[in-house]
Amino acid sequence: RQIVSDGFLKEWTLDLSTAAKLGLSSTGSAMRGPSSPPTPGVGNVELTQGKLSxxxxxxxxxxxxxxxxxxxxxxxxxxxxxxxxxxxxxxxxxxxxxxxxxxxxxxxxxxxxxxxxxxNDARRHLSRVVPSLxxxxxxxxxx
Structure with a gap:
């Protein structure tokens, strides 16, 4: 799903807790570390490529x-x-x-x-596809 398109926020990234606070539905986007509670986050990221090497x-x-x-x-x-x-x-x-x-x-x-x-050099690394920036x-x- 596209979160940002043409520079505009299209969809929130929400876990159950933040969705409830905002009166919205969860997008199933919770992440956490080994000693922290879940928070909203994204794991599969693909950024749009540009024209320059x-x-x-x-x-x-x-x-x-x-x-x-x-x-x-x-x-x-x-x-x-x-x-x-x-x-x-x-x-x-x-x-x-x-x-x-x-x-x-x-x-x-x-x-x-x-x-x-x-x-313009995006390549896959784990769950991300990101070019040089x-x-x-x-x-x-x-x-």
Whole structure:
């Protein structure tokens, strides 16, 4: 089922508890960790591909971080502000320059989703089909 189409929310992702609070029907979308109660979530995700290759996205980035690994997360559910640990490769003038380990990326989830540029290289990984993504304007901190 499509949750978002052409940038618009088409359907909620609800577990029994949140559906009851909203007076809606559950979509059967509960997830949980080993020590946490169920919450709404999605496990099978497929993002729409764009027109550019990963190489073209890196070139268009100019200077920035090519992220290959994410660690942990923190999000303010009220404002959408988030931060995560990351590692990958530093890009200068559209070229991969050197490896980067243990930096922090931060931004606002809503603003990030409005600016995201998908690549054309989606491939299946477990239950997800996601292309490379260029996210302009993300804050990066670290040495």
């Amino acid at each position: 990963q190489e073209e996205l890196i070139r268009d980035m100019g200077d920035g971080l090519l992220i290959t690994s994410l660690i942990g997360s923190s999000i303010n559910e009220t404002t959408g502000d988030y931060s995560r640990g990351a590692s990958g490769f530093w890009v200068e003038n559209g070229e991969i320059s050197y490896p980067v380990n243990e930096c922090t990326i931060a931004g606002n989830l809503r603003e990030m989703l409005l600016r995201i540029v998908p690549g 260029l996210v302009p304007g993300m804050a990066i901190a670290g040495e």
